[in-house]
Amino acid sequence: MQASLDEIISRYKAGSRESLLPLLQDIQIEFGYLNEEAILRVGQHIKLPSSKVYGIATFYDQFRFVQKGKFHFKVCRGTSCHMHGSLSILREVERVLNLKEGQTSRDGRFSLEAVSCMGACGSAPVMNVNGEFKTAIAIQDIAQIINFYRSTI
Ligand code: FES
Numbered sequence: 001m002q003a004s005l006d007e008i009i010s011r012y013k014a015g016s017r018e019s020l021l022p023l024l025q026d027i028q029i030e031f032g033y034l035n036e037e038a039i040l041r042v043g044q045h046i047k048l049p050s051s052k053v054y055g056i057a058t059f060y061d062q063f064r065f066v067q068k069g070k071f072h073f074k075v076c077r078g079t080s081c082h083m084h085g086s087l088s089i090l091r092e093v094e095r096v097l098n099l100k101e102g103q104t105s106r107d108g109r110f111s112l113e114a115v116s117c118m119g120a121c122g123s124a125p126v127m128n129v130n131g132e133f134k135t136a137i138a139i140q141d142i143a144q145i146i147n148f149y150r151s152t153i
Contacts, residue, residue, distance in 0.1 A: 004030055005041060015047045024057055033064040061116070069104045069111035071149045073097070074128040078117030084124040085139075090114055092142045093127070110149075 008026050012019040020042070027038050034057060043050035057063045075081075075090045094100055097110050104111040120126045123135035127145075134145060 074115045076126045077114045080121035081124040086125040
Protein backbone atom coordinates (compact mmCIF):
# COMPACT_ATOMS: atom_id res chain seq x y z
CA MET A 1 0.00 0.00 0.00
CA GLN A 2 2.91 2.32 0.80
CA ALA A 3 3.93 3.63 -2.63
CA SER A 4 0.44 4.39 -3.86
CA LEU A 5 -0.58 5.76 -0.49
CA ASP A 6 2.27 8.27 -0.70
CA GLU A 7 1.22 9.19 -4.19
CA ILE A 8 -2.39 9.82 -3.17
CA ILE A 9 -1.41 11.81 -0.09
CA SER A 10 0.98 13.97 -2.09
CA ARG A 11 -1.95 15.23 -4.19
CA TYR A 12 -3.14 17.19 -1.18
CA LYS A 13 -1.55 20.17 0.53
CA ALA A 14 0.08 19.35 3.88
CA GLY A 15 -1.78 20.75 6.86
CA SER A 16 -5.02 21.22 4.93
CA ARG A 17 -7.84 19.82 7.06
CA GLU A 18 -10.38 20.49 4.32
CA SER A 19 -8.59 17.73 2.43
CA LEU A 20 -9.56 15.09 4.96
CA LEU A 21 -12.68 13.66 3.32
CA PRO A 22 -11.51 13.80 -0.30
CA LEU A 23 -8.20 12.25 0.77
CA LEU A 24 -9.93 9.40 2.61
CA GLN A 25 -12.27 8.93 -0.35
CA ASP A 26 -9.34 8.69 -2.78
CA ILE A 27 -7.60 6.13 -0.58
CA GLN A 28 -10.76 4.06 -0.28
CA ILE A 29 -11.33 4.19 -4.05
CA GLU A 30 -7.78 2.94 -4.60
CA PHE A 31 -7.61 0.25 -1.90
CA GLY A 32 -11.26 -0.49 -1.10
CA TYR A 33 -10.87 0.32 2.59
CA LEU A 34 -8.92 2.42 5.08
CA ASN A 35 -6.33 0.59 7.14
CA GLU A 36 -4.46 1.77 10.22
CA GLU A 37 -1.48 2.92 8.20
CA ALA A 38 -3.69 5.08 5.98
CA ILE A 39 -5.38 6.68 8.99
CA LEU A 40 -1.99 7.41 10.59
CA ARG A 41 -0.45 8.83 7.43
CA VAL A 42 -3.44 11.03 6.67
CA GLY A 43 -3.34 12.38 10.23
CA GLN A 44 0.35 13.19 9.92
CA HIS A 45 -0.17 14.89 6.58
CA ILE A 46 -3.05 17.15 7.56
CA LYS A 47 -1.77 17.64 11.13
CA LEU A 48 -4.71 16.01 12.87
CA PRO A 49 -4.41 13.27 15.53
CA SER A 50 -5.11 9.87 14.02
CA SER A 51 -7.82 9.31 16.66
CA LYS A 52 -9.69 12.32 15.23
CA VAL A 53 -9.19 11.11 11.66
CA TYR A 54 -10.59 7.73 12.65
CA GLY A 55 -13.45 9.31 14.61
CA ILE A 56 -14.49 11.44 11.64
CA ALA A 57 -14.15 8.56 9.19
CA THR A 58 -16.36 6.29 11.30
CA PHE A 59 -19.06 8.97 11.27
CA TYR A 60 -19.55 8.38 7.56
CA ASP A 61 -21.16 5.16 6.31
CA GLN A 62 -19.13 5.27 3.12
CA PHE A 63 -15.84 4.28 4.75
CA ARG A 64 -14.75 0.71 5.40
CA PHE A 65 -11.99 -0.35 7.76
CA VAL A 66 -11.56 -3.96 6.74
CA GLN A 67 -10.70 -5.28 3.32
CA LYS A 68 -13.60 -6.69 1.32
CA GLY A 69 -13.70 -10.39 0.58
CA LYS A 70 -13.46 -11.85 -2.91
CA PHE A 71 -17.26 -12.02 -2.73
CA HIS A 72 -18.80 -9.03 -1.03
CA PHE A 73 -22.38 -9.49 0.16
CA LYS A 74 -24.52 -6.43 0.71
CA VAL A 75 -27.89 -6.94 2.38
CA CYS A 76 -30.27 -4.03 2.06
CA ARG A 77 -31.65 -2.72 5.33
CA GLY A 78 -33.67 0.12 3.84
CA THR A 79 -37.30 0.62 4.83
CA SER A 80 -38.94 -1.38 2.08
CA CYS A 81 -36.56 -4.31 2.49
CA HIS A 82 -37.02 -4.11 6.25
CA MET A 83 -40.79 -4.40 5.78
CA HIS A 84 -40.12 -7.52 3.69
CA GLY A 85 -38.00 -9.27 6.28
CA SER A 86 -34.46 -8.12 5.51
CA LEU A 87 -33.35 -8.48 9.12
CA SER A 88 -34.10 -12.20 8.96
CA ILE A 89 -32.27 -12.35 5.61
CA LEU A 90 -29.25 -10.64 7.14
CA ARG A 91 -29.22 -13.01 10.12
CA GLU A 92 -29.43 -16.02 7.82
CA VAL A 93 -26.55 -14.74 5.66
CA GLU A 94 -24.54 -14.21 8.85
CA ARG A 95 -25.35 -17.75 9.97
CA VAL A 96 -24.48 -19.43 6.67
CA LEU A 97 -21.32 -17.38 6.11
CA ASN A 98 -20.42 -17.58 9.80
CA LEU A 99 -19.72 -13.83 9.74
CA LYS A 100 -21.20 -10.76 11.37
CA GLU A 101 -22.06 -7.72 9.30
CA GLY A 102 -18.97 -5.59 8.72
CA GLN A 103 -16.64 -8.62 8.85
CA THR A 104 -14.48 -10.35 6.26
CA SER A 105 -13.78 -14.07 6.55
CA ARG A 106 -10.24 -15.01 7.63
CA ASP A 107 -9.56 -16.65 4.30
CA GLY A 108 -10.58 -13.43 2.51
CA ARG A 109 -13.29 -15.15 0.47
CA PHE A 110 -16.39 -13.48 1.89
CA SER A 111 -17.40 -10.19 3.44
CA LEU A 112 -20.77 -8.93 4.58
CA GLU A 113 -22.22 -5.48 4.85
CA ALA A 114 -25.68 -4.17 5.75
CA VAL A 115 -26.49 -1.17 3.58
CA SER A 116 -29.24 1.38 3.15
CA CYS A 117 -31.63 1.43 0.18
CA MET A 118 -30.05 0.10 -3.02
CA GLY A 119 -32.79 1.54 -5.23
CA ALA A 120 -34.60 -1.71 -5.98
CA CYS A 121 -37.39 -1.37 -3.41
CA GLY A 122 -40.00 -2.87 -5.75
CA SER A 123 -38.09 -6.16 -5.59
CA ALA A 124 -37.54 -6.25 -1.83
CA PRO A 125 -35.91 -7.86 -0.02
CA VAL A 126 -32.74 -7.31 -1.98
CA MET A 127 -29.16 -8.49 -1.68
CA ASN A 128 -26.18 -7.69 -3.88
CA VAL A 129 -23.09 -9.81 -4.41
CA ASN A 130 -20.19 -8.13 -6.24
CA GLY A 131 -22.65 -5.87 -8.05
CA GLU A 132 -25.12 -8.61 -8.97
CA PHE A 133 -28.61 -8.11 -7.55
CA LYS A 134 -30.56 -10.94 -5.92
CA THR A 135 -34.17 -9.82 -5.68
CA ALA A 136 -37.25 -10.94 -3.77
CA ILE A 137 -35.07 -13.38 -1.88
CA ALA A 138 -36.46 -15.76 0.71
CA ILE A 139 -34.60 -17.14 3.71
CA GLN A 140 -34.59 -20.59 2.16
CA ASP A 141 -32.72 -19.21 -0.90
CA ILE A 142 -29.73 -18.00 1.10
CA ALA A 143 -27.78 -21.23 1.53
CA GLN A 144 -28.13 -22.02 -2.17
CA ILE A 145 -26.96 -18.54 -3.20
CA ILE A 146 -23.94 -18.73 -0.90
CA ASN A 147 -23.10 -22.29 -1.97
CA PHE A 148 -23.02 -21.09 -5.57
CA TYR A 149 -20.26 -18.61 -4.71
CA ARG A 150 -18.46 -21.17 -2.55
CA SER A 151 -18.38 -23.53 -5.50
CA THR A 152 -16.79 -20.96 -7.81
CA ILE A 153 -13.70 -20.48 -5.64
S1 FES B 1 -35.20 -0.49 0.67
FE1 FES B 1 -34.04 -2.13 -0.14
S2 FES B 1 -33.78 -1.57 -2.21
FE2 FES B 1 -34.85 0.12 -1.35
